[in-house]
Amino acid sequence: MKKDISLIGVPMDLGQNRRGVDMGPSAMRYAGVVERLEALHYELDDLGDIDISRPDRYRKDDGTNLRNLLEVAEANAKLAEVVDEVVREDKFPLVLGGDHSIAIGTLAGVAKHYQNLGVIWYDAHADLNTGETSPSGNIHGMPLAVSLGIGHEKLTGIGGYEPKIRPENIVIIGARSLDEGEKKLIREKGIKIYTMHEIDRLGMSTVMEETIHYLQKQTDGVHLSLDLDGLDPHDAPGVGTPVIGGLSYRESHLAMEMLAEANIVTSAEFVEVNPxxxxxxxxxSIAVGLMGSLFGEKLL
Structure with missing residues (x-):
């Protein structure tokens, strides 16, 4: 991986309705992310936090089923510009969330630099909802659909182009809570997915070997979008939408270690930490530990 990393905090909690996830970037900094990566001999530039505009109250925008649409779109447009500049400077963008709606901006900033960007979506949820299929209207359940060009134009058009990614370049890992509209879209688009059923049967080692081989064949870069609720709540309790029966701490470290060995990840975000x-x-602290493994930390 690139030895120069730009760290970008996005204190966003507007894509859902539980307060506290906006403190995620501060929590990960407090847990030692800068020191952890510098100890691995990376040059790390902490760019601070994106400024987030806040509505007077949490609301659904008139005429849509989308919560805080304008503010979420504005924040992601800012993030896309920062990430775009980081990639132009040939640095690795490492984004700290914030709720998972920030992936809209991260991918908008990254994908324009690749012909076939691959995406590993490490998450209990597929985040493939739209305003029409979402039970809640929470945009943090929509970023993968938005990045495919499916959803409200204020979101899909961020960065001035769409779609950002292609369905055949996505691998979802750890899913165990899918809405009916998401299941339909996965089938229609042929999106590769490893639910907990497949992970339990195959084992994480095989899942990651297959994922790496699949993406190496057809992509020129890989973005890792890691939602901490992909892990079981026993290991990662500080998330807004916990789902029992998730990935273990050790399985997740193995996944990151295998990605480090394959050297295919070109950008990453860690989201949904709610202190x-x-x-x-x-x-x-677990998020920071996983970052350490992703960037090559070893026991010996």
Whole structure:
């Protein structure tokens, strides 16, 4: 991986309705992300946090089923510009969330630099909802659909182009909570997905070997979007939408270690750390540990 990393915080909690996830970037900094990566001999530039405009109250925008649409779109447009500049400077963008709606901006900034960007979506959820299929109207359940060009134009058009990614270049890992509209879209688009059923049967080693081989064949870069609720809530309690029966701490480290060995990840984000719901910053510390493994940290 590139030895120069730009760290970008996005204190966003407008894509859902549970307060506290806006403190995720601070929690991960407090857990030592800068020191962890510098100890691995990376040159790390912390660009601080994106400024997030806040509505007077959490709301659904008139005429849509989307919560805080204008503010979420504005924040992601800002993020896309920052990420775009980081990639232009030939640095690795490492984005800290914030809720998962920030992936809209991250991918908008990254994908324009690749012909066939691959995406590993490490998450309990597929995030393939739209305003029509979402039970909640929370945009953090929509970023993967938006990046495919499916959804509200204020979101799909961020960065001035769409779609950002192609369905055949996506691998979802760890899914165990899918809405009916998402299941339909996965089948229609032929999106590769490893639910917990497949992971339990195959084992994480095989899942990652297959994922790496699949993406190496057809992509010229890979973005890792890691939602901490992909892990089981026993290991990562500080998330807004926990789903039991998830990936273990050790399985997740193995996944990151295998990605480091394959050297295919060109950008990454770690999202949905909510310190208000956490236990002694446990989830933020796990996130930082996974970043260490992703960037080549070894036991020996």
């Amino acid at each position: 208000i719901l956490d236990e002694k910053n446990k989830t933020a």
